[in-house]
Amino acid sequence: xxxxxxxxxxxxxxxxxxxxxxxxxxxxxxxxxxxxxxxxxxxxxxxxxxxxxxxxxxxxxxxxxxxxxxxxxxxxxxxxxxxxxxxxxxxxxxxxxxxxxxxxxxxxxxxxxxxxx
Numbered sequence: 669x670x671x672x673x674x675x676x677x678x679x680x681x682x683x684x685x686x687x688x689x690x691x692x693x694x695x696x697x698x699x700x701x702x703x704x705x706x707x708x709x710x711x712x713x714x715x716x717x718x719x720x721x722x723x724x725x726x727x728x729x730x731x732x733x734x735x736x737x738x739x740x741x742x743x744x745x746x747x748x749x750x751x752x753x754x755x756x757x758x759x760x761x762x763x764x765x766x767x768x769x770x771x772x773x774x775x776x777x778x779x780x781x782x783x784x785x
Contacts, residue, residue: 686732705776738778739774740777745772
């Protein structure tokens with residue numbers, strides 16, 4: 669149990685040095701971001717601005733306070749589940765139209781950010 673509690677304490681300590689901010693094209697330095705997954709890096713380098721402009725999703729950046737280098741990011745997007753795809757028990761209590769949901773669409777951390785766990 670002590671090791672488990674220590675693990676959570678180390679995560680909390682690491683996260684204390686990171687703040688989450690809404691994507692800002694002018695502020696966040698994305699060019700050197702590398703996470704080991706080409707499609708996630710491509711999204712951040714190339715597509716995130718278009719997603720933001722077209723309101724297809726809302727992307728948030730993990731940065732150290734006072735710095736602009738992106739350590740990680742995640743994107744939230746709205747969607748809906750078709751009523752026909754809901755479990756029967758859940759569907760009984762809901763109106764018969766698509767159920768709105770929020771998707772955690774993309775998430776990634778920088779490869780060389782060893783303090784992010």
